[in-house]
Amino acid sequence: MKPFGIAIHGGAGTIPRDSLSAEREALYLEGLDRALSAGYEVLLRGGSALEAVREAVVELENNPLFNAGRGSVFNHIGSHDMDAAIMCGRTLEAGAVSGISQIKNPIVLAETILKHSDHVMLIGQGAEEFARLHHLEFADAGYFYDEFRHQQWKEALAAGRTQLDHSLPANEKMGTVGAVAIDLHGNLAAATSTGGMTNKKFGRVGDSSIIGAGNYANNVTCAVSCTGHGEPFLRAVTAHDVSCLMEYKGLSLRDACREVVHKKLPRIHGEGGLIATDAAGNIELVFNSDGMYRGMQHSDGRREVAIYKED
Numbered sequence: 001m002k003p004f005g006i007a008i009h010g011g012a013g014t015i016p017r018d019s020l021s022a023e024r025e026a027l028y029l030e031g032l033d034r035a036l037s038a039g040y041e042v043l044l045r046g047g048s049a050l051e052a053v054r055e056a057v058v059e060l061e062n063n064p065l066f067n068a069g070r071g072s073v074f075n076h077i078g079s080h081d082m083d084a085a086i087m088c089g090r091t092l093e094a095g096a097v098s099g100i101s102q103i104k105n106p107i108v109l110a111e112t113i114l115k116h117s118d119h120v121m122l123i124g125q126g127a128e129e130f131a132r133l134h135h136l137e138f139a140d141a142g143y144f145y146d147e148f149r150h151q152q153w154k155e156a157l158a159a160g161r162t163q164l165d166h167s168l169p170a171n172e173k174m175g176t177v178g179a180v181a182i183d184l185h186g187n188l189a190a191a192t193s194t195g196g197m198t199n200k201k202f203g204r205v206g207d208s209s210i211i212g213a214g215n216y217a218n219n220v221t222c223a224v225s226c227t228g229h230g231e232p233f234l235r236a237v238t239a240h241d242v243s244c245l246m247e248y249k250g251l252s253l254r255d256a257c258r259e260v261v262h263k264k265l266p267r268i269h270g271e272g273g274l275i276a277t278d279a280a281g282n283i284e285l286v287f288n289s290d291g292m293y294r295g296m297q298h299s300d301g302r303r304e305v306a307i308y309k310e311d
């Protein structure tokens, strides 16, 4: 049997071990575990990598602990601007969406763009109009309201700062969720979804929904989903760079991920990490921050969920 597997993340950043209470830690691990199972089940029954990453990300978007979908952070005007992207490594088709505020599952909209439009990326009102045409599920502001998030936003607003989730003090929710998978047909896919930064202004878009920056999949090389400080990740064209190092320089998945995360990104203060898989079924979860909410399951029997660096 050909190897198959999935990896997920729920954001990277400063996560000292003593920053989470035991109950909160258990909730995060449980959330990761559920998302991992949702994606792995798809692969197990012979479903596609694309379907698997979508299912895993939907599960994370529905969990208010993570900064995507329901748990998205508040922007400057007190609403939500969500970004998401999905890519199929077999066809190189991609779908992406930015600056939407009313869609329950942005990753489903990204997938609908991939499958049912002639475009790659739709934004704002236009994207929501497209979602309406395709009968996607909408949610009102109450669905996205979270007391903790609201408090976080009020503090950022009062201090006049725009902040990434992962640069916040301990015990805060981390930003962005993602998944990469290889299915039993050897096809790869990647999906990424985020609420971005608390108190973000001016229609700011990070790396998550930008194909090649925060999300990329190509059967020839790898599938990658990133999390971290979006601006350096954009400038480093991070996900595609991992693929290029493999394709043009012949690096292994492991070496390519390490080169990008531990050498290239730190040069431009790019804090964060990524998850990746390749056509041989290797899986990497690499980060240069203190921690990354993460998990992986492989057909060879390996399964793990972890948060901290030393796990």
Ligand code: ASP
Residues within 6 Å of the ligand: 011, 012, 164, 165, 166, 174, 175, 176, 194, 195, 196, 197, 205, 206, 207, 208, 214, 226, 227, 228, 229, 230, 231, 233
């Ligand atoms: N990369 C995301 C962004 O910049 C945030 C994150 O991964 O935490 O929007």
